[in-house]
Amino acid sequence: MSTFLTTRLGASVLNVVLIVLLIFVLLHLAPGDPADQLVPPDATDMQREEARRQWGLDRPLAVQFFAYVGNLVRGDLGRSLYFDEPVASLILARAPATLELGGLALLFVVSTSMLLGVVAGSRAHSLLDQALMVVAVCGVAMPAFWFALLLILIVGGAFQLLPVAGRLSESVALTPITGLHLLDSVLTVNAAAFWDAIQHLILPALALSGPGIAFQSRLMRSNLLEVMQEDYVRTARAKGLREVAVITRHAVWNALLPMLAAWSLLFVFLLSGSVIIETIFAWPGIGRLAVQAVGNRDYPLVQGIVLVFIVLVVLVNAAVDILAAWIDPRVRYD
């Protein structure tokens, strides 16, 4: 296991380095002079040259790259051109909102898709199974942003059941501790804030998780059907176990192993989705900050956000792989 851990973590570090290099090259391939972003449009050539020297843009590309990596290692992600604040603190300030939304969406996807997949798979080809799979096929084809707009239109607009923008109503007061509104309202025993925060969370989390639920339910169902053909399931049935016990004790756990890889892809999917969903629901998280940063041509901020997202994905992928190797020793020898 230790050899596997070393190799896996080594690969993760290499991935991060390669991606940092890729982003760096991409930003420098872009047309136009980065110095244009640093000086006013009517600046003289001398001022432009001075800015280039000051920001190190006149140095060779390799030197710039190592300086950039050096700063990254020290935790310095640079300074936002638009907000004039350190990139790291801007991202940290918005991280709890994204974490709360992504966490709830992940919970929705994993719990609902497992339930639906098992229900459909255990009654394969029944009317219920077919109905669930028709919904799932439609769900996979539904663009997340259209689903979000429909939710806003129907739940938030026509029936006015839930709020459609922001994290907390203006009339509700909450003392921030962690930045996670649900946790903070529990810690400060503030039932009104908890209820308000939950109400604000439901629609964005539903919109973010919808396509994921549809996709993962289909996957869970087909995994379960595959496992149900195995010898140990036949043995479990032969020894007289009830079908419920056969499924819950023997089949489900074995059907879950291939789902681990799908969950790490799901994480990337949710991070990507958060960019769009946060924009639609005016959710003050990192995804919306990314869209704003791109709009403002705030490259250090864009670069910082991309990097944080990618490091998160690499960490989650490594964790999922290690978990899979721990559960199933065969994985270590692949």
Next chain:
Amino acid sequence: MTDADAAVTTTTAVVTWPADEVVTLHRPAWYLRPGRLRCAVGGGLVALVLIVAVLAPLVAPAPPEAQDLVRRLTPPAWVAGGSAANLFGTDHLGRDILSRVLHGARVSVLVGLTTLVISGLIGTALGLVAGFYGARVDLVIMKLVEVFLTIPFVLLALVVMALFGQSLVILIGVICLNRWIHYCRVIRNEVLSLRERDFVAGARALGGSHLRIVVRHILPNTVASLSVISTFSLATIILIEASLSFLGLGVPPSIPTWGSMLNEARPYMNPSWWTSVFPGLAIFLTVLGVNLLGDGVRDAYDPRLRRSQ
């Protein structure tokens, strides 16, 4: 035995079980078989979108950019206040939504098919090389795949579109960055097993060059996987294009697309619901059609999957 299995083996199977009971399994009409029905519905939807894309300028009731501010936000024809001149209603600038939805199909089809071909060519070529040569070449190519798989794509696309500007070429290029990896992974895994097969050994023994073995003997055996990935990939490409257009970073704003229509509809969709419902429905039905077709293609190539999928 399910109907689908029976359909694969014989037209009419006579199964004797138990000994004195004869069960006849008739093959049902093609449209009653679940796989075929999906395939027919999917194929029909895709064909409809293709026809609309080609004929949009002829069948659209109005030019997509023609504005009529007096008639702005007119509801669809069947809703009170609607008119037959604008079947799906008009948007905030009085443009005919039906005409814009019809023209929107052109961008989806153009971007979808072009990206599919380019990313398919790149991914397949790299997959063939990685699988056939193995060793270090495989290691390098698969590392590249792993790196690209790690990048949250919408974010990468946002950055590239912002840096390089909005154009069809950049849009197609940026979606290719995401799609080639899927071809590469699947084809490489197929080639890894194909290259060990006897017919490849035979071709080697006959003195076939590497290029000949790969192109004449291995590539044709990957056609099944290629067609399955291609259909599912097409659905993803259409969704990505719509997402980027929705964020205002797709094709230039002057070209009508379903994604940009939804983006423009956001401030007006309540109560003018038709501005957001019809473009969304167009994306949904197109992607649904392509996915159903993909399911059908996969079933056709691999009947074993009919039971589990």
